[in-house]
Amino acid sequence: MTEDAQGYGDPGESPVSAELVTGDGDIEASLRPSSLDDFIGQPRVREQLQLVLAGAKKRGGTPDHILLSGPPGLGKTSMAMIIATELGTSLRLTSGPALERAGDLAAMLSNLVEGDVLFIDEIHRIARPAEEMLYLAMEDFRVDVVVGKGPGATSIPLEVAPFTLVGATTRSGSLTGPLRDRFGFTAHMDFYDPPELQRILLRSAGILGVHLGEEASAEIAGRSRGTPRIANRLLRRVRDFADVRADGVVTRDVARAALAVYDVDQLGLDRLDRAVLSALVRSFGGGPVGVSTLAVAVGEEPGTVEEVCEPFLVRAGLVARTPRGRVATAAAWEQLGLTPPPEAASGGIDVRVNEPQQALRE
């Protein structure tokens, strides 16, 4: 490890990490939207869910099982809680890793009351025996509990009260086919655009009692990587700065100064992201270069570069993955204040945001 490398700190603790980190917990709970109307963004998912829930209510039954899929910090847990609230039932919460043995799940299922929402977070990490038990429970609202071992083992059928399973996953691709097929509805959560993040920030500021100006909210929204969790975290860092070094009011300049202290740039890149980008452009002429070579250049583990930095650099259109290695796009050169060589890949455009406008013009 070089000294430089230590300077980046633990990537999981970066202010722009999308993962839940120490200190997020209690605050996040207080910032969760509590109804579908309160939930900002994801208009398609909200409309679809509204129909699923209203349909079930009208028929007086339980809704289909629901899978919420999408990257960390976009509101899956919040949405699961909203589903239970909207149905007027209670939420029983567990997670894939907690369901190690089938017995763990059987205990959970036998305690359900009719209409309950069973929320299994990180459902892709559920152990195989529990998963197989879940198939039957989802389909027929019963489970077979095996008692004893070997030839003397008997299987006792157990009724389960009709319930709605809500599963959340950041990796819907790792779900087995049979499990995925048993969900009647899958909601794909997508990254938020800056105006939506701005509304989320203004709402959070209201709850936390932070004086957040319109321009300041735009400044923070632009650096939040499309992720409400990051937006809310940056808001808290900016609030600290405003309370300690200013008069508590978050203006655009206060937000900028605060985010500079935390090394979060205009695009929401942190120090390690910028180091990777700089190595790619300055040391390797823009690539192509292999991810492990790139990792050595910044003194980080290849896994960290690949899983922590790269996804956002690619999404932001700064880096392209090619069969020959990683390549800097023209936007990456420009981001570093350099003139891109003519052969640099274009990229650099957030296709998702631009698409609808494009369609309107045609």
Ligand SMILES: Nc1ncnc2c1ncn2[C@@H]1O[C@H](COP(=O)(O)OP(=O)(O)OP(=O)(O)O)[C@@H](O)[C@H]1O
């Ligand atoms: N649409 C939204 N409106 C307002 N706040 C939101 C919204 N979506 C998420 N948040 C906030 O972002 C934070 C993270 O949301 P949540 O915990 O639901 O994400 P998640 O998708 O479950 O993440 P993970 O994959 O890490 O479990 C919460 O504090 C929540 O209040």
Ligand SMILES: [Mg+2]
């Ligand atoms: Mg969650």
